[in-house]
Amino acid sequence: MSLLIKQVLLEDQITDILIEGKYIKRIAPHIDPPEGAEILSGRDKAAIPGFINTHTHAAMTLFRGYGDDLPLMEWLQDYIWPVEAKMTEHDVYVGAKLACLEMLRSGTTCFLDMYMYPMETARAVEELGLRAHLSYTLFDQGGAERAALDRKRSYEYYEAFKGLSDRVTFTLGPHAIYTVSGEQLQFCHRFAVEHDVKINLHLAETKGEVDDCIRLHGTTPVRYLHQLGILSPHLVIAHVVWVDDEEMDLLAEHGVSVVHNPASNMKLCSGYTFKYEEMKRRGIKLGIGTDGCSSSNNLDMVIAMKLASLLGKAWRFSPTATKAADIYHSATVGGAEILGLKAGKIAEGMLADLSLVDLNVPELVPLNNLTSNLVYATSGSSCVDTVIIDGVIRMRHRHVPGQEQIIAEAREVADRLFGRK
Incomplete structure (x- = not known):
């Protein structure tokens, strides 16, 4: 045609x-x-080119406006997780369809997602025709039984995704270093290398996460992942507000991709000094994400671009930082490079995602x-x-x-x- x-x-x-x-x-x-x-x-x-949203939780459109104006951990533990425990597969499907609709209406053609029941999100993606990398969320909190179940499901979902169109790609989504054990993170790395898939992980989002990591593991989050041996081009980490120069060097050395989520970082007061310019200078692949609607309230990548650019200028007191062209690149070409897609720009031979x-x-x-x-x-x-x-x-x-x-x-x-x- x-x-x-x-x-x-x-x-x-x-x-x-x-x-x-x-x-x-x-x-x-x-x-x-x-x-x-x-x-x-x-x-x-x-x-x-179509925008590529490299970090979101699609089905959380259903949480829009719920639990606003709270600290991150209180928001998660007292509001989000209790309601998520009641969600059915059908609920996830309906929420994901709403997300796909919202993304289409604002020009997003592909997204990287992390949520439960990934086959239901995949069904929504197939029906509305988007492109997506969908993560199965691992969430063992150090429990051996849940860890074993997550490993089993990772293989099952990987096989199930083979029956979907080539617009839908399976990824692994260990939630965070405070909800997933080091051993399980190492499993994710082995799985990703063996099957050539991405790992989608929240990291260094808050100062509290960094302090807890130092207390529990004796080092900071990026160094902890380095000790575990899981820094690699397969890894895509979201937020990454609290990092120093040595940690950024490690990310660059190992080809790790980073996604900036300005709306949720500001709304949840996770931090505002995302080091876009420093990471760009090191050659780190940078994407832009909206995060989920529970923490950013919309999935509009154009709004996310504006926030990313203005925030980067404001905390640096520099009008020449985070230029519009650079942020636009991260929302298009950068996202495509992170996900390994022949997309992100309009040129002969590229995917017709525009x-x-x-x-x-x-x-x-x-x-x-x-x-x-x-x-x-x-x-x-x-x-x-x-x-x-x-x-x-x-x-x-x-x-x-x-x-x-x-x-x-x-x-x-x-x-x-x-x-x-």
Whole structure:
């Protein structure tokens, strides 16, 4: 199947983009439509690569607005974990569908997720047509029985994911060093190396986590992982606010990827001095994440980009830090590099994962600099008009098929979970 986008703004040129199958076949000032091709007008639109959200918890859309304005551990232990214990597979499926809808409507085409019942999130992803790396969450808290169960399930889910489309990839998600034992983290490393999958881990998120790690293990979180022997290119770590120069050197030396989550870091007061510039200089692959809706309240990567850029400038007292172009790169190309995808930019031979942005929305006028406008002036939900993933139109003119039913079902499940029904 062919899709021809006519006369769309790409960077600073008006051009045609021909998509054949799942790839971008040709980009040129004028392309004659192949026989049977669908033609999509790009008039008053700009083509941008799909955003790649490299850290979230999709089904936690159901927690939006619940347990706000609390410290991290109180929020987790007294609010989030008790409700999660009541969640069914169907609840996760419904929450994940709502997340996929929200991501589509704001221009995200791929995400890295960590949550329970990953097959239910996979089902939602398959139905709405996104691309996703989905983590099975390991959470043993030092208990041998749960650790054994998590190891068993890791193999089972790995096999089950083979029956899904190539848009859905299995990853391991050990929750954090304070909920997963060192032995289990080493299992994750061996599994990742053997099966060539990613490990998705929260790390060095709070000062309390660092202090506890020193108390329990005699060293800081990154050094602890180094002692365990699990720093590698398979590892993707989220937050990473509390690190020093030597730890960043270790991350760079071992090819570890890092994801900045500015919204949740600020809201939960985990920390604000994310060392983006220092990590970039070391060649560390950097992504941008929204985190889950329970801690950031939305999944809009455009808003996440703005927060990442402004926060980086503010704590440094430097208007030249965390430039819009760099943050935009982390939200597109950087995310693709972290996940090993042939995506993140619009070029011949790349995956056809892209969005058309409506240039007539007021906050994109005038168009002195599209990247600047995207990072500083707008939100994805207000400017993204059409989303294409794997060469298929998944949202057209801000409408996703079935979106009304998805929203209604999510309301119903949330009302039941929180005792309103």
